[in-house]
Amino acid sequence: MLDAINMINIFINVYPECDHSSYEDYEATADWLRSQTEQRPKVAIICGSGLGGLAEQLENRVVIPYRDIPNFPQTTVEGHQGQLVFRTLEGHQCVCMQGRFHTFHTKALMYTSYEDYEATAKWLLSQTEQRPKVAIICGSGLGGLAEKLENRDVIPYRDIPNFPQTTVEGHQGQLVFGTLEGHQCVCMQGRFHAYEGFDVYQVTYPVRVFSLLGVRTLVVTNAAGGLNSSFSVGDIMLIKDHINMPGLVGNNPLCGPNDDRFGERFLCTSDAYDCDLLALAQQTAEEQGIRAFRASGGLLHGMSTALEVVVARHCGLRVLGFSLITNKVVTNYGSTLKANHAEVLVACNNRAQDLQGLVRGILAQMPLDPEDL
Numbered sequence: 001m002l003d004a005i006n007m008i009n010i011f012i013n014v015y016p017e018c019d020h021s022s023y024e025d026y027e028a029t030a031d032w033l034r035s036q037t038e039q040r041p042k043v044a045i046i047c048g049s050g051l052g053g054l055a056e057q058l059e060n061r062v063v064i065p066y067r068d069i070p071n072f073p074q075t076t077v078e079g080h081q082g083q084l085v086f087r088t089l090e091g092h093q094c095v096c097m098q099g100r101f102h103t104f105h106t107k108a109l110m111y112t113s114y115e116d117y118e119a120t121a122k123w124l125l126s127q128t129e130q131r132p133k134v135a136i137i138c139g140s141g142l143g144g145l146a147e148k149l150e151n152r153d154v155i156p157y158r159d160i161p162n163f164p165q166t167t168v169e170g171h172q173g174q175l176v177f178g179t180l181e182g183h184q185c186v187c188m189q190g191r192f193h194a195y196e197g198f199d200v201y202q203v204t205y206p207v208r209v210f211s212l213l214g215v216r217t218l219v220v221t222n223a224a225g226g227l228n229s230s231f232s233v234g235d236i237m238l239i240k241d242h243i244n245m246p247g248l249v250g251n252n253p254l255c256g257p258n259d260d261r262f263g264e265r266f267l268c269t270s271d272a273y274d275c276d277l278l279a280l281a282q283q284t285a286e287e288q289g290i291r292a293f294r295a296s297g298g299l300l301h302g303m304s305t306a307l308e309v310v311v312a313r314h315c316g317l318r319v320l321g322f323s324l325i326t327n328k329v330v331t332n333y334g335s336t337l338k339a340n341h342a343e344v345l346v347a348c349n350n351r352a353q354d355l356q357g358l359v360r361g362i363l364a365q366m367p368l369d370p371e372d373l
Contacts, residue, residue, distance in 0.1 A: 021071075029071045037062040039086040041095040048100065062086040066099070075099035112162075112201045112208075114259045120162045120205075121212035128153040130177040132186040133368075135210040135317075136359065137308060139191065139222035142324065142348055145356045146187035149178030157190070163209075164202045166190035175206075181363035186210065191222075193304050200246065200253040203304050204311040208262060211315035217277070217366075218312045219359060222305050223348055224323040231325050234351050236292045236358070238281050239321030240273050244306040253311050263314040272309050277320040277362070284361040290354055292322075320362070324351055 034040075039062060066072045066082045075082045081098040088094065125131075130153060138145055146152075157163045157173045166173040172189040179185065192203045210218065226235070246252065258265040285292035305321060312319050326348060 025071050029069060032070050033064065033084070036064055037086045039088075039093050039095070041086060041093045043089075043092045043094045044097065045094060046097045046100050060087050073101050075101060112205065114261055116162050117205070117208045117212055120160060120209045123161050124155065124175070124209070124213060127155055128177045130179075130184050130186070132177060132184045132210075132213055132215055134180075134183045134185045134217045134219065134363065135188065135207075135213075135215040136185060136219045137188045137191050137206075137221065137305075139220075139324070139348075142221050142223070142352060142355060143172050143187070143189035144352050145221075145359055146176035146178075146189050148356060148360065149176055149180050149185060149187060152176055152178040162205070164192050164198055164205060166192060167196050168193065181360055182368060183363050183366070185363075186213065186215065191304050191308070194246070194251075200251055200255075200307055204253045204307050207308050207311045207317075208315060211262065211312075211317060216317060217274075218308075218317045218319050219362075220305050220308055220319065220321045221355065221359070222321075222323050223326040226325040226328045229328070231328065233325055233327060235325045236285070236290060236351065236355060237323045237325065238278055238285075238292050239305070239323055240278055242272065242306040242309065244310060246307065247310065253307050254314060263316060267314050269310065269313055272313050272319060273321055274318040277318060277366075280365060281320060281322075281358070281362050284365060285358055288354075288357060288361055290358055292358070322355060322358070324348060324355060 062085070064084045064086070066074050066084070069084070083098050085096040085098060086094070130151070136145060153176070155175045155177070157165050157175070160175070168190065174189050176187040176189060177185070178187075188206055192198045192205070194200070194203060207218065220239075224237075226233070231237075244252070254267075282292065305323075309319050309321065
């Protein structure tokens with residue numbers, strides 16, 4: 001965000017209310033720019049994607065590429081030329097910014113390279129003969145599904161290169177490879193959360209690894225808190241959309257340099273959860289006599305699922321998601337009810353068999369080739 005407002009701060013000489021960039025940094029950039037042009041602009045124009053043509057209308061232009069400007073960030077977005085253009089427009093001395101900056105450019109300190117993911121994937125492939133096409137992320141208390149796999153290969157997280165370690169009770173901390181209902185699968189017994197101290201790259205690290213293993217379908221399950229008063233503990237909900245709250249404040253796993261080997265910079269997430277898989281899940285639930293909600297609105301509160309799904313869609317994976325409601329929102333300040341992790345595990349144990357049966361039933365009806373669904 002500092003980079004995005006750097007241009008404005010230079011020209012109006014406002015001291016930033018932060019510790020990241022000093023007044024002297026802004027001043028040095030402004031002094032250098034003054035030395036490169038006789039223009040003393042009173043109007044600054046920031047041109048968005050594809051709108052940089054306005055700068056072409058300036059007379060007697062002085063063009064300065066961002067790469068030449070001290071302390072100035074660089075833009076990487078297609079359609080952003082990455083230069084300042086000084087001159088006069090309609091009698092006003094102006095400077096046009098051809099290409100702005102965005103928080104998705106930010107390179108986090110823990111940013112992980114393609115080579116890191118690839119090294120993990122290659123190591124895993126060397127440890128098993130399984131070549132999974134389906135990955136299942138098991139939430140708190142739901143790891144029992146992995147016990148149903150046949151011809152299992154179990155690999156603890158602690159042995160996997162570059163892999164984070166889970167610290168949450170009910171998360172066993174291992175990958176289980178095997179076959180379930182004819183599908184070669186990998187089950188993740190224990191996911192990662194920001195509250196454990198992981199950044200968004202670590203939380204979503206396994207998903208990109210799964211894509212490099214050859215996975216094409218991701219099934220995410222989670223234990224979630226119910227916000228809708230009509231829900232009861234133990235209800236199962238099919239996820240058809242989410243609100244990525246961390247992403248709304250810039251904490252998005254797609255921030256940083258985009259690697260086209262995973263996916264394109266801008267992706268559509270209006271179809272984050274696969275409609276065909278949702279329909280199959282609803283049908284399977286009805287056949288099994290399981291009441292599975294598929295409703296609209298912000299009904300549940302989860303932890304890491306939205307981040308995992310964003311990365312999965314960036315990698316081109318199809319996604320199916322389930323939430324098991326393990327506690328209800330407390331709406332009365334005078335209530336003596338208190339949410340706790342113990343009740344989460346109890347609720348999971350009570351409905352684990354149903355959720356496991358539902359996932360198995362879906363896989364039994366899902367074609368081995370995802371394109372045939």
